[in-house]
Amino acid sequence: MTAFLQALIDGTLVGGVYGIIAVGLSLVFGVLGIVNFAQAEFMMLGMYAAWFAWRYLGLDPLIGAAISFAVGFGIGALAQRFLIQRVMNAPHVSQIFLTVGLLIVLENAALLLFGADFRTVQTPYQTQSLQMGPFFISVPYLAAFCNALVVSVALWLVMARTWIGRAIRATAQNAMAAEIFGVDAKRVYMIAFGLGTGLTAFGGGIILSYSSVSPTSGAQYVVLMFTVVVLGGLGSVLGALIGGIAVGIIQSLSTLVMPIQVQNLALFVIFIALLTFRPQGLLGGASR
């Protein structure tokens, strides 16, 4: 029982960060209607940005994640403007292969620039944990979770209260109607995509505080991200957070009954099963 509850705690804390990573994907898909296969590579870029910020500026990755966001936003917005925008109305095949091409380019560019080594950061609290009764709460997990929570609230505020947030939601609902009301849809697409990749990169920065980064780090999270989005529903910050926590708990509970190497196997099975029962796509209702 203790092991079960401990797994539940760990899963919740780790899952909160998955929520931030996935909310970026959800935003991109919800607004642009494009499944971005390269999304996880922005997480990897965010991890590298946070690593360099730690190595050369001495920033804790939880703070360096702000730099990750900026890098993710910048590269994402440029990719949208010069590549994705050109397939906005193209068939699925074009969209799939464009983002798959982007995935390969980003992964191998990272390999060329940074080499294949795994990089980690050292923080003073890295090995600390709080004891509460029979349970241990890992300090880096807790710090990452709180960080993710704060950013989720901030994102919710931006989406709900600001002009650009409203413009993004309006464009997602009906791009043509939004344009009639004076929204520059092209610009909104660029900003929404950048915001999405930026958030995913931000999540990567946070994750770096308790994991390592290599050029293939993104590839390990592709299915995880999509599972979170499918579980949590599309376009809602809260949904992504709940989906993320659900995935974190599934992952950490599955280690109780299965060897650690097959941890992700449970996710794949759930992912394929979910797609099967909701074949209309990531979000039942929305047909975009």
Place this chain on the structure above:
Amino acid sequence: MIRSLLVISIFAAAALVAGAVLDPRGYIVRVVCLMLLAASLGQCWNIVGGLANQISLGHAAFFGIGAYTTTILQIRYGISPWIGLFLGAAIAGLVGFLISIPTMRLKGSYFALATLAFGEACRIFATAAAGLTGGPQGISVPFVGNSWAMMQFRGAGPYVPILVGLFILISVIFVVLSNGKLGYLLRATRESEDAAEVAGVNTLGVKLAGSTISAALTAVVGTMFVQFNFFIDPDIVFNPTSVSIRAALITIVGGVGILTGPIFGAIAIVTMEEVLSAYLSNQAAGVAPLIFGGLLIAIVLWKPAGLSAISFSRKRALS
């Protein structure tokens, strides 16, 4: 159909002549083998990706199943790959059939996602099931010397006729499928699933048949690959980039949904791979895949017609 068969024979004959004339242990013959393997792999993908327009990013699953089945059978029970390849094809066909029951209902990006997840699931399973597959260390084909019975040879030369056989087999199956009833049903489903359903086509059944055939043939390519390469590990045969996406890329470069697509694609891609690895492999591991990714993006942006056989064939039919 006659023209298609002629095209296949020309390429097969060219490969055979190259294998017979050139140094059997030489570099060029090795490249010819790699091209035959690549063309065969692309043509398998073309059955599902081209005829049905279902973009699979998980063909590595079947490739790996074929490669592992024959090698495990040979190591454990001394069974020749010639027999093992049928079992590998049967397993992959069954797995392909079963996984397609849920996934083939999915459209566009969702199908691509589900197949990508499935390929990755297979990679993780092969890495974790060390008792069966040897785990991340991989397994080697035990070398017993030049042997037709065990389908293994020291140089690349003797592989040429075997791989030409594979190439002919898969290409002819593609042509027969494409010109036969199943091909028309697949294309009808591709053009409009709803219209095909209304016209009485069992669209799911048609796609299941196509993907089962494609999966089984992909496993045979996997078998031939391991006999040629002598070593596999989960990251080689279940690799999403260098197997699944490469299979799609080979087809896209040459043209999706047509026989010659994977053939010209294989010639172009393998030539590029070899040139790149000859000039800059040692200092930079990521250059070749980086260029692949760039190539994929370039094709999407500047030659989108290459991605879909639909508009191509339609225009020709109208004119």
